[in-house]
Every structure is written in C-alpha cells, then in structure tokens.
Amino acid sequence: MQENASRTEGRAQVGVTGLAVMGRNLARNLARNGIRVAVHNRTTAKAEALVEEFGDEGDLTLARSLEDFVAALERPRRIIVMVKAGEGTDAVIDELVPLLDEGDIVADAGNAHFADTIRRHEALAQKGIRFAGVGVSGGEVGALEGPSIMPGCDGDTYAEIGPFLEIISAHVDDEPCCTLVGPDGAGHFVKMVHNGIEYADMQLVAESYDLMRRVLGLDPADIGGVFRGWNDTELESYLVEIAAEVLSHTDAGTGRPFVDVVRDAAEQKGTGRWTVQTALDLGVPVTAIAEATTARALSGGTARREAVREALAGAADADLPSSLTVDDLRDALYAAKVVAYAQGFDMVAAGSEEHGWDVDRADVARIWRDGCIIRARLLGDLADEVEAHPDAASLLATPTFAAAVAERLPALRRVVTAAVAQGVPAPVFSSVLAYVDALRAERLPAALVQGLRDYFGAHTYERVDRDGTFHTPWAGDRVEVDAG
Numbered sequence: 001m002q003e004n005a006s007r008t009e010g011r012a013q014v015g016v017t018g019l020a021v022m023g024r025n026l027a028r029n030l031a032r033n034g035i036r037v038a039v040h041n042r043t044t045a046k047a048e049a050l051v052e053e054f055g056d057e058g059d060l061t062l063a064r065s066l067e068d069f070v071a072a073l074e075r076p077r078r079i080i081v082m083v084k085a086g087e088g089t090d091a092v093i094d095e096l097v098p099l100l101d102e103g104d105i106v107a108d109a110g111n112a113h114f115a116d117t118i119r120r121h122e123a124l125a126q127k128g129i130r131f132a133g134v135g136v137s138g139g140e141v142g143a144l145e146g147p148s149i150m151p152g153c154d155g156d157t158y159a160e161i162g163p164f165l166e167i168i169s170a171h172v173d174d175e176p177c178c179t180l181v182g183p184d185g186a187g188h189f190v191k192m193v194h195n196g197i198e199y200a201d202m203q204l205v206a207e208s209y210d211l212m213r214r215v216l217g218l219d220p221a222d223i224g225g226v227f228r229g230w231n232d233t234e235l236e237s238y239l240v241e242i243a244a245e246v247l248s249h250t251d252a253g254t255g256r257p258f259v260d261v262v263r264d265a266a267e268q269k270g271t272g273r274w275t276v277q278t279a280l281d282l283g284v285p286v287t288a289i290a291e292a293t294t295a296r297a298l299s300g301g302t303a304r305r306e307a308v309r310e311a312l313a314g315a316a317d318a319d320l321p322s323s324l325t326v327d328d329l330r331d332a333l334y335a336a337k338v339v340a341y342a343q344g345f346d347m348v349a350a351g352s353e354e355h356g357w358d359v360d361r362a363d364v365a366r367i368w369r370d371g372c373i374i375r376a377r378l379l380g381d382l383a384d385e386v387e388a389h390p391d392a393a394s395l396l397a398t399p400t401f402a403a404a405v406a407e408r409l410p411a412l413r414r415v416v417t418a419a420v421a422q423g424v425p426a427p428v429f430s431s432v433l434a435y436v437d438a439l440r441a442e443r444l445p446a447a448l449v450q451g452l453r454d455y456f457g458a459h460t461y462e463r464v465d466r467d468g469t470f471h472t473p474w475a476g477d478r479v480e481v482d483a484g
C-alpha cells in the first residue's frame with residue numbers, strides 16, 4: 001500500500017494495538033500528551049470502550065480492523081504492539097507486516113525475551129520493516145502516568161519513535177526516563193535484568209518483614225510503620241513505599257492483616273527465570289536474583305513443604321546466640337540491595353559485551369530513577385558511580401558503594417546470624433553475605449574443586465607459582481606433568 005508520505009499528514013502519529021490494561025494506558029498517556037493516536041484491539045469492543053470512555057483526553061482514533069488501523073497512521077508508521085509476550089506477538093506481527101510499507105516501525109512494548117526480539121528484528125529487517133524491542137516498566141499506573149522506557153533499536157528507528165516515548169516517560173529534573181539502550185535485543189535484555197533485580201529487591205523486603213515479625217515480634221501494621229520510616233532514608237524506593245501500604249492494610253472480610261489472608265505462594269510470569277537462565281549462560285553470578293527466583297518456586301511447592309514440615313516436626317535444633325535490631329535490618333537491607341543491583345549491572349555489562357550492544361550502564365541507572373518498579377534513591381548514586389568509574393570490575397569496588405557495604409557488613413552479618421539462629425529462612429540476605437565474603441576471600445576452596453576434577457577426570461589445573469596447565473596422575477606415580 002504505497003502512498004505519498006505528504007498525503008498522510010494529519011493522521012495518527014502513533015498506533016497502539018493490544019488494549020489490555022498496559023496498552024490502553026500507554027495509548028491514553030500518548031493522547032494526554034497531545035499525540036494523535038490510533039487504537040486497535042482484536043476484540044473491537046475494547047477499542048470502542050477506550051475511545052468512548054477516554055476519547056476526551058486527546059486525539060484517539062478508533063480502528064475496527066488492522067487495515068483501518070494501518071490506514072489511520074502517518075508515514076512512516078509507528079506501531080506499538082502491546083500484547084502478551086510470546087506467540088501472540090508473532091501472530092500480530094505476521095498479520096501486520098503484509099499491510100506495512102518499507103521503513104514503517106513496529107515497536108514491541110511487551111515483556112519479550114530478548115532473543116525473540118533479536119530474531120524479530122532480523123526477520124523484519126529483511127522485509128524493510130524497522131523493529132524496536134521496547135522494555136516498559138511501571139505497571140499500569142506507570143503506563144498511564146509515566147513509565148521507565150528501555151528501547152532497543154537502530155539509531156534511525158529511535159529518531160522516529162524515541163521522541164514520542166520520551167514525552168510519555170517519567171521524568172527526573174526534566175530528563176526523560178527513556179533513552180536508546182542499544183540495538184535489537186538490548187532494550188528487552190535490560191528490562192529482563194530490571195525484573196530480575198525487582199525479584200531480588202522484593203524478596204529482600206519480604207525477608208526483612210519476616211525477620212521483624214518472627215524474630216522481633218512486631219505485627220504487620222508496626223512493620224508497615226517501619227517501612228514507612230525507612231522510605232525517608234537512603235532506602236527510599238517504590239518497593240519500600242508500597243510494602244508499607246500492603247502491610248498496613250486490613251482485610252475487610254476478616255479484620256485480619258491483609259498479609260495473613262494471602263496464600264504464601266509467590267507466582268511469576270517468567271522474567272526472573274529468564275534472568276537467571278541467561279546469567280548462567282553468560283557466567284555472571286547473580287546470586288541474589290537466583291535465590292529470589294528460587295524462593296518463589298519453593299513457596300509454590302505446597303505438597304513438598306507440607307511433607308517436609310511433617311517429617312521434620314520436632315527435630316532437635318541448636319540453641320545459637322544472636323541479636324537483631326530494626327536498625328540492623330535497615331542497614332542490611334541497604335547493603336543487600338546494593339549487592340543485588342551490582343549483580344544486575346554486572347549482567348548488563350556482560351550481555352552488552354556478548355552481543356556487542358555498547359549499553360551505557362549509567363544511562364540505564366538514570367532511566368530507572370523514576371517510573372519503573374525498582375525506582376530508588378540508590379539509582380542516582382549508582383549512575384554517578386558507574387560514570388565516574390566505568391572500568392570498575394564491580395560496583396562494589398567503587399568508592400561510594402564499597403564504603404556503603406563495608407559500613408553495613410556487621411549489620412548484614414548479624415541479620416544472617418539471627419535468621420540462621422532462629423530458623424527463619426533468609427535466602428537472599430544469606431546469599432548476598434556469602435557473595436560478599438567470597439569476593440573478599442584471599443583464597444577460595446575452588447582450588448580443591450580443581451584438584452578433585454583433576455583426580456577423577458584429568459581436567460588439569462593451573463598453579464599459583466608458575467604459568468601453564470598441569471595434571472597429576474593420581475592413580476599412578478603422582479608426579480605432576482605439564483599438560484600444556
């Protein structure tokens with residue numbers, strides 16, 4: 001459907017297809033910001049309802065078919081696809097592409113796996129269609145009022161869609177929480193890591209709550225008050241803020257704390273799992289994210305939990321001394337958050353290196369300062385520190401964060417000790433401490449692992465005192481040989 005670009009003036013500047021809550025709110029956000037938007041949904045009623053309910057918020061054009069939708073857009077067309085990630089995305093793209101012209105842009109704003117985004121970018125490039133994988137964070141309110149947006153695409157594509165995305169994103173001091181993250185899969189990769197950090201951050205908040213309740217004996221409303229107070233400290237963040245809200249909420253039906261009537265099995269849609277799988281492939285330790293993801297799986301294994309609880313009921317336990325204060329928990333939570341974010345940023349660096357994306361981690365920290373679920377005061381310092389020390393081998397080795405963690409290490413150790421002593425599971429706090437201790441260790445028992453590998457499989461080892469690769473014939477004379 002070739003037509004002269006000048007004849008498309010006045011048409012919608014951006015199209016949104018897929019009008020479940022996120023797509024609907026993104027479309028309204030665009031319209032509220034004075035952008036002419038065409039809206040489409042497979043079930044037309046949803047598009048009709050949107051225009052009927054919110055048509056007065058801006059320039060919303062209703063499209064009843066994909067053909068009408070495409071025809072309603074100025075050229076090059078900018079189409080945001082907001083459908084459930086996976087096969088649904090491919091189905092929409094397959095239907096759209098025959099209707100598009102060379103140079104048109106399809107931007108997938110769902111939580112796609114970055115490998116799918118790389119594949120789609122390549123496939124569409126062959127057809128002359130430009131593809132963007134756009135990470136969007138902020139939940140439904142963020143989508144409406146200003147999310148954090150992580151686009152991955154070519155520079156010329158960003159020049160076409162970036163300005164619209166920047167307008168609707170959250171802003172910090174007039175700076176948009178949206179920037180070109182890198183080519184093809186970079187945006188969705190960064191969004192995936194965002195979600196991994198989100199899992200770790202939430203689990204740390206949950207473990208802090210559990211320890212306050214079970215070790216310090218506070219009730220949920222009191223703990224809500226503690227989180228509210230923490231939100232005025234260096235811990236200021238969206239997740240701490242909403243933890244206070246959820247913990248202070250009372251279930252209307254029973255009068256019990258809301259948190260006590262919710263089944264204790266945490267769900268996931270899969271982005272945390274993807275983060276851990278990808279981190280393993282990249283060889284980057286993201287222990288906080290891995291433990292948080294595992295903790296969700298463990299919580300959902302009801303039959304296993306019941307069986308082991310029964311089997312071990314009455315098991316003798318050690319009586320270990322420990323002490324814990326609310327201030328210890330505050331300090332430990334901050335230190336652990338720093339470690340979780342550091343692991344996430346290591347992963348962004350490794351992914352960028354592996355795929356040649358050249359992702360600027362300071363930019364990533366900056367666009368996460370507002371709008372997204374993990375928005376936190378910490379991210380401003382993180383952006384500055386990454387920028388000041390771009391070659392630091394870890395965020396934990398930069399002056400600000402090394403000092404922040406060092407200062408809080410005794411508190412973190414007391415928290416983990418109290419958890420162990422009292423039998424309260426704190427897998428992310430514990431793994432964070434083990435991670436820091438491992439990185440600080442002069443020697444690791446990995447030397448023995450190497451010895452064992454060489455013993456049973458002649459896998460060879462390196463020595464500390466000279467270069468080369470060596471093997472000891474364990475079943476023979478045990479005289480070391482150069483394995484070269």
Ligand code: 6PG
Pocket residue numbers: 111136137138139195198267268269270271272372373
């Ligand atoms: C966001 C959220 C959002 C969503 C995820 C995680 O950044 O706005 O991360 O993308 O909450 O789908 O959900 P699960 O916990 O179900 O994996």
